Amino acid sequence: MHSLRQYFPILEWGRTYNKSALSNDLIAAVIVTIMLIPQSLAYALLAGLPPEAGIYASIAPIILYAVFGTSRALAVGPVAVVSLLTASAVGQVAEQGTIGYAVAALTLAFLSGSFLVLMGVFRLGFLANFLSHPVIAGFITASGVLIATSQIKHILGINAGGHTLPEMLYSILTHVGDINWITVSIGVTGTVFLFWVRKNLKPTLLRVGTPTLLADILTKAGPVAAVVTTTLVVWIFDLADRGVKIVGEVPQSLPPLTWPGLSPDLLSALLIPAILISIIGFVESVSVAQTLAAKKRQRIDPDKELIGLGAANLGAAFTGGYPVTGGFARSVVNFDAGAETPAAGAFTAIGLAIAAVALTPLVHFLPNATLAATIIVAVLSLVDLSILKKTWNYSHADFVAVAATILLTLTFGVEIGVAAGVLTSIVLHLYKTSRPHVAEVGLVPGTQHFRNIDRHDVETDPTLVSLRVDESLYFVNARFLEDLIQKRVTEGCAIKHVVLMFSAVNVVDYSALESLEAINHRLKDMGVGLHLSEVKGPVMDRLQRSHFVEELNGRIYLSQYEAWSSLMNSPQSNAAR
């Protein structure tokens, strides 16, 4: 039973489920459902899919996540960045609006789900760590800009294309003659209204005495109001006949059973994008889940989250959806609305299923421009250029990683942007550690402490050089230490002993071991002893497995002070003084 519970977290919270939790979960589900209906339609539009795909992608995935996931508040479904990645990936293998396009989206969800489950089973969640925070921040910001730009065509009522910023802007400019001004009025009004709701509605309502919860719900319902109003306007004034593009026919049905395409060509073309979507989705989802869990002193298990998200994506693949992940906005709404268990998600799924069966005819006259407005307003909160300033202040290397990711994502698209960002941060990290801080230390008089001779007034001796190495030693900096010691020792003719203080050396890899051996042999040739001090247990264990310790032309001291005392009294050293 215990092991079953390990794989089905639902058995954990299901046992203690009670009436109070039920009513809290139901309320949360109503609020989230209202918010998700327009959002799902909008993200489907962003992904280039028919509107119902967005709703289908919110039903089965939510239920599957409720069974396998470990976060109690995470709401899974289509999100902006993953929709953009889907559009970019699927757009490379099929024409938008064709059956092939929808099938490719299913395949993408299938691959992404399989990859996530595999990562979870093999506990490979750490792979997500190769995406540094600056790279993610830069990527999300650039994606926000790309997404908002991609919606301009809907606001203007033109047919533009492109997946990178220059392509999109160029395409918009070449189609500028086709602008439909009625669409523009709807789109711009919708955008301004939604911005106003987002920024000012809640404070205004609170000022006039509205209860907080109601003010919250009314604010969340802003997009619904925009959808209803513009749909009515288009219907009443027959604006569809005057060139305003509308959502049109949406099938009235529960999610259908669908099959992803499994041709080798399709699979291999979508594999890399699927991996990218999986990792980005996982990173976004886990950080949301962790933040919410901490608020209730709960814990999520990243490896089980992989399985939960993987199951959700596999669910999307077989029920007419497309890749999904845990969304930030919807999860926070779910949490704030009081959701206590994943059952809230299941109730949301039921709400959306009812909407799919009953409400879809109502969105027939909904203009695309309104959906575009909701997307633009939603994603502009993703754009956060302050990361540039923050990283610049903190560390220029991180700044370079952010700037490179933003620039390359905007100009060359999402895949190259992320790949370049990952590469940049790895190379910069290796570069930083390639020239470690090495301090020459001396004895602080009257103590047993050793400090940097350049910063403190310390005792030194011309026959003894003590170097504190402030970095793990591995291949990237191994040779640096060779050069540094060679340089230092050829400078001072009286030097008889070199002591390397290893208090901050956490690892010595085989390259560094060979460098230490080379240093030892070279110092021996010069008649200089090599000693180590304050070597950590794990490092020492490893050194003892090599011949280094027995060949060492010197000793390994427990503390730097012991090394100093012993070597200052050695006959060799005294003779040289």
Place this chain on the structure above:
Amino acid sequence: MHSLRQYFPILEWGRTYNKSALSNDLIAAVIVTIMLIPQSLAYALLAGLPPEAGIYASIAPIILYAVFGTSRALAVGPVAVVSLLTASAVGQVAEQGTIGYAVAALTLAFLSGSFLVLMGVFRLGFLANFLSHPVIAGFITASGVLIATSQIKHILGINAGGHTLPEMLYSILTHVGDINWITVSIGVTGTVFLFWVRKNLKPTLLRVGTPTLLADILTKAGPVAAVVTTTLVVWIFDLADRGVKIVGEVPQSLPPLTWPGLSPDLLSALLIPAILISIIGFVESVSVAQTLAAKKRQRIDPDKELIGLGAANLGAAFTGGYPVTGGFARSVVNFDAGAETPAAGAFTAIGLAIAAVALTPLVHFLPNATLAATIIVAVLSLVDLSILKKTWNYSHADFVAVAATILLTLTFGVEIGVAAGVLTSIVLHLYKTSRPHVAEVGLVPGTQHFRNIDRHDVETDPTLVSLRVDESLYFVNARFLEDLIQKRVTEGCAIKHVVLMFSAVNVVDYSALESLEAINHRLKDMGVGLHLSEVKGPVMDRLQRSHFVEELNGRIYLSQYEAWSSLMNSPQSNAAR
């Protein structure tokens, strides 16, 4: 004058040059010249070039290195591994034996020289550090096997091809019917003789009372003896007419002035191989130079070495040569023979120039099988499979890097082998640091020291968790710390304070800063304080540039003991006990 000397190390040693140094240098030059003549011909054969290219590649490069290089004993010229890399790179753009092939080799030397000079000018020598010792060792071993295998065709007298082990073996098998048995006799006898000379001649000579120096010279002259004998045999018995392949016509001339091909297609095709050759050549050369310099308490400057080697390669490009580097064998011979300054190299160049003008007709009947035998005997000393055992004992990650490099170099060729090796060692390093050692520590009774609670009998307190982080914090392990702390804190309900002991944290990058901020916020939400202790100067400087310190829900203590004393007496902590 000082700054001039900085760029022309020759001005440094030139000033103090005297008669004793001159006579030592002259003796070394004679020994090295005798050794280099057959070696140069053999490596040219290995590179797929006409024999004179090997001699030309030893003349101008030696002189240019004497002017710009900083090592006093390094002997620059064609070496086995670089010749193999040349054959592999040039073989991809031109047919062996054509003018295009020779021109491509010049271009390769030109690109490699330019790249080395650029690296030197921009002080990018650290890039070579991305090649870890295990990768280099694996690569050299695999190259030794590839080179020896590539010479089997000359020993058998057949026309086989291929650049990878399976290709070569397959090609040899399909041509096995064409074996020329006279060639085989010469080749096998030569190989056995040279092995015997290498292993047994010197001890035998010493046993019969030969002076050491003479024994040394006779041993070094082994290849010359093989060359002279087999040439005479082929000439006297007209074996060339019976299918034994010979060196043939070699122009009698000083190195000609040549021009590398500079077409964009050729340059772009050879750029990556040129970079690879530069870095591998540089690594080999610098480790030889450093080892020899240390024996005389001298120092080499890696950035100037880049310029010295770059100049040598540019020299090779314009004088009918091909890529060169500082060779291990010839440098050691030079050093052992008593070379005191780079002038020894210049004298060697003069000796080879005389050979090029006067002695080339003598090698007309030299059989290729003899050259192949000298190559096989020389490179088998490169093959060192003990590295597999050594790394296995020391660290499995390093073992994987060696094994991957050897396997991939043998099966897919030198370029893929090295690239995969570099990638493997970087990923393994990142993986190792992605799950750092974090020890929960407690107070050793009666002291101010804190030790791992799992290994020592220490005082702890249920309200206080002290974690010593044994690794720099950066993006790859940032999230690991988040998970770990979240897990630890949700386990113990009484926990009021978490102290992170930063004594071994050398860097906190922006990702880790954000993770620390997230940890701080989450702990705050749980009502738990977060404190740091023993933060290093450079790390503290950086943290102070962010908002982390002011937002910290706790304090930063100078020592772990201070943190412990202060938090154990805090009212919050006492209340919880």
